[in-house]
Amino acid sequence: MxxxxxxxxxxxxxxxxxxxxxxxxxxxxxxxxxxxxxxxxxxxxxxxxxxxxxxxxxxxxxxxxxxxxxxxxxxxxxxxxxxxxxxxxxxxxxxxxxxxxxxxxxxxxxxxxxxxxxxxxxxxxxxxxxxxxxxxxxxxxxxxxxxxxxxxxxxxxxxxxxxxxxxxxxxxxxxxxxxxxxxxxxxxxxxxxxxxxxxxxxxxxxxxxxxxxxxxxxxxxxxxxxxxxxxxxxxxxxxxxxxxxDPGQWQTVDGQYNPGLSGEIRIPISSIPPLELSERKIIARRAAMEVTPGLINIGMGMPDGIANVAAEEGFYDRITFCIEQGIYGGVPAGGVIFGTTYNPEVFIDAPYQFDFFDGGGLDIACLGMAQVDHKGNVNVSKIGKRIIGTGGFVNISQNAKKVVFCGTFMGGGLKVNVNDGSLQIINEGKYQKFVNDVDQITFSGEYAVFSGQQVLYVTERAVFQLTAQGVELIEIAPGIDMHRDILDKLTFNPQISSNLKTMDKCIFKEEPMGLHAD
Known part of the structure; x- marks a missing residue:
């Protein structure tokens, strides 16, 4: 009929x-x-x-x-x-x-x-x-x-x-x-x-x-x-x-039709703009340093800057972006049309994509973080009474072989200055993101330790990793004072690595890093 x-x-x-x-x-x-x-x-x-x-x-x-x-x-x-x-x-x-x-x-x-x-x-x-x-x-x-x-x-x-x-x-x-x-x-x-x-x-x-x-x-x-x-x-x-x-229907809220999103044409990667050197780019660059050839998923918000870094550094064709909407290849779009991809290579149905994710198919996932607590739990879904929701975060974070959480160390009004390989905090954020207990557990540090996952927490001024004892500080940005800018801003005492390192200075410079260069 x-x-x-x-x-x-x-x-x-x-x-x-x-x-x-x-x-x-x-x-x-x-x-x-x-x-x-x-x-x-x-x-x-x-x-x-x-x-x-x-x-x-x-x-x-x-x-x-x-x-x-x-x-x-x-x-x-x-x-x-x-x-x-x-x-x-x-x-x-x-x-x-x-x-x-x-x-x-x-x-x-x-x-x-x-x-x-x-x-x-x-x-x-x-x-x-x-x-x-x-x-x-x-x-x-x-x-x-x-x-x-x-x-x-x-x-x-x-x-x-x-x-x-x-x-x-x-x-x-x-x-x-x-x-x-x-x-x-x-x-x-x-x-x-x-x-x-x-x-x-x-x-x-x-x-x-x-x-x-x-x-x-x-x-x-x-x-x-x-x-x-x-x-x-x-x-x-x-x-x-x-x-x-509806003859006037739009492909996305960004426009009626972009053939680079549907796969009809391949747009020049040069049209994907590099990020300005800010805390967002610093975090994206440091997270990108964890990426090796394989399948990578990037989340909404701060992590989607990794796609811009991959395009600027020219290594996007040596990895395969793989997003939960059922898309392989290309460079994921950011902002309000997150979930689409420029120059996609493959479309599959989302349930099958999640089958693959749940089974451990992702090599690495770079995801956002609104709150982190001393156990390594992460919250992205609800802050106080403000509802956000999890999206694909639980499937992805729980099952990727390696997870890199990305976000600023403090929230609300943070301003930084980057000067030739060094970071300075100009205006500190208004609220803490590393807290005693997260408002809601979207990612369980306990489950990750049980599963043997490798987990990092990347901010503009420090990098932490998850251990059986909780969160451990492993890197500090050049120009940052560990006590004044990190430890004094925490409501818990993290483990401090006996091999504490300085984040690579190339992250804090204007020119491309030469990341993953042959």
């Missing part, structure tokens, strides 16, 4: 009170069905229906301002929200912090793989991912606010299989799914030739269809039946119920 072609306004009328709605997409507009999200928000404002929805989103969806899930932060529209990442939608984060919705956070990879489990009719996902973190039911169970804690809903269970601890994530039943593609033919076959990733779009469509739900796909254009090259079709027409055509 051919799908219906409807306007966004008519398409969202199929959503009923208490439905479970899955919205596919990722930060910066990636695969985001923007016309459908806006139509749902407008319908609720006008009619106060549908009410009490459960919203599931695998990744963060938004532009850090107004778009994406920000539009759905409306009292009464949502009863519960289950997200892999929240921070791209600050209005939704505030909505949850103010107890307007039951707010849950599960690892992005777990939700991605869970879509495949639902599609396959299985009971749930069994995995080690999340153990000893705030996802673990012995800690917080992924519950982000009091409303979630008071609900009877539990999204994760601790189980034991052959003497080994595992987490079990039960499946749920989607009623409606929003997905975005590039082209639909008249039979409903959906291609993704203009998109910068596949994410888990196919699994979401299969899961929703097999649970008796409705799949709505937003596309830019319509083609004659059977005219799309079958190699380009990502979602078969028999999985699609409704198609919405």
């Amino acid at each position: 051919a799908p219906e072609f409807l306007s966004p306004e008519d398409a969202v009328k199929i959503i009923k009170d208490d439905d479970l709605l899955v919205i596919e997409g990722a930060g910066g507009g990636l695969l985001e069905a923007g016309a459908l999200i806006a139509a749902l928000a407008q319908r609720y404002k006008a009619t106060q229906t549908p009410k009490n929805l459960t919203l599931v989103h695998v990744s963060g969806i938004g532009d850090n301002h107004e778009l994406g899930l920000n539009q759905l932060a409306l009292p009464g529209l949502l009863k519960r929200a289950i997200g892999g990442h929240w921070g791209m939608a600050p209005k939704m984060c505030a909505f949850a912090a103010n107890e307007e919705v039951e707010a849950f956070n599960l690892p992005q990879g777990v939700l991605s793989q869970l879509m495949r489990e639902i599609a396959g009719g299985r009971l749930g996902l069994v995995t080690h991912v999340g153990l000893r973190t705030f996802i673990d039911p012995r800690v917080e169970g992924g519950k982000l606010n009091q409303k979630a804690k008071e609900s009877e809903v539990n999204l994760v269970e601790l189980i034991n299989i052959n003497g080994q601890e595992r987490l079990f994530y039960p499946v749920f039943s989607p009623n409606v799914a929003f997905i975005k593609g590039s082209t639909a033919d008249e039979k409903g076959n959906i291609s993704f030739e203009k998109e910068p990733a596949y994410l888990e779009a196919l699994s979401v469509a299969q899961a929703t269809k097999n649970k008796g739900g409705k799949v709505i796909v937003q596309v830019q254009r319509v083609a004659q039946a059977k005219s799309i090259d079958p190699h380009y079709v990502k979602i078969p027409g028999n999985l699609v119920d409704i198609i919405v055509v």
Whole structure:
């Protein structure tokens, strides 16, 4: 049966009170069905229906301002929200912090793989991912606010299989799914030739269809039946119920279409600008020194500067960037369109990417850090009442062979001066990032020690490593006083290496370092 072609306004009328709605997409507009999200928000404002929805989103969806899930932060529209990442939608984060919705956070990879489990009719996902973190039911169970804690809903269970601890994530039943593609033919076959990733779009469509739900796909254009090259079709027409055509849809919030993100063309790497010499570049450079040929994942925020360093130093073609959205090769984009890649080489479905990550396939991961404590625990997901979410962080940090956490030593207003190989603190940050106990455990130092992971914490003025005794100081930047600039700023006493070193002076100079030069 051919799908219906409807306007966004008519398409969202199929959503009923208490439905479970899955919205596919990722930060910066990636695969985001923007016309459908806006139509749902407008319908609720006008009619106060549908009410009490459960919203599931695998990744963060938004532009850090107004778009994406920000539009759905409306009292009464949502009863519960289950997200892999929240921070791209600050209005939704505030909505949850103010107890307007039951707010849950599960690892992005777990939700991605869970879509495949639902599609396959299985009971749930069994995995080690999340153990000893705030996802673990012995800690917080992924519950982000009091409303979630008071609900009877539990999204994760601790189980034991052959003497080994595992987490079990039960499946749920989607009623409606929003997905975005590039082209639909008249039979409903959906291609993704203009998109910068596949994410888990196919699994979401299969899961929703097999649970008796409705799949709505937003596309830019319509083609004659059977005219799309079958190699380009990502979602078969028999999985699609409704198609919405939006000729003006954007590839990302950065622009209507960038062929360098979809792989249509390869853009010159010279167009990726070098970073100015600041604390951000210092951290990116020092982290890049840990990178060897192999597969590397870089996180959002401070670590994404490593891609700029790789381009400037000319070694990007000797490593393979590998990001959780299902992309291999190229140079990851930063900022609001993080999750896309310039000059991608391979697109695969995100659930399979997370399979590889969870199995230990990554050689190194360079990730952000908002807080670090004396045990080596890292928090990136919730600071006080401010909700951010974990994204792919738990899957990646828990399973990469080597993890390099990247961030400034102090937060809020830090200003530094770099002068010919030396670092000076001009204006100290307002708050501590190295604390006695993190607000939320997104990465467990205890689990990392148990697993035998190599873990570093790189800042602009010092480098630490994780040991069985906790955090150990191993390097200090030239020009930095250990007591005044480091130890006196800590609320705990780190181990100090008997082989304490000075960070390489080339990190603190204007010219390229010659990193990984032949």
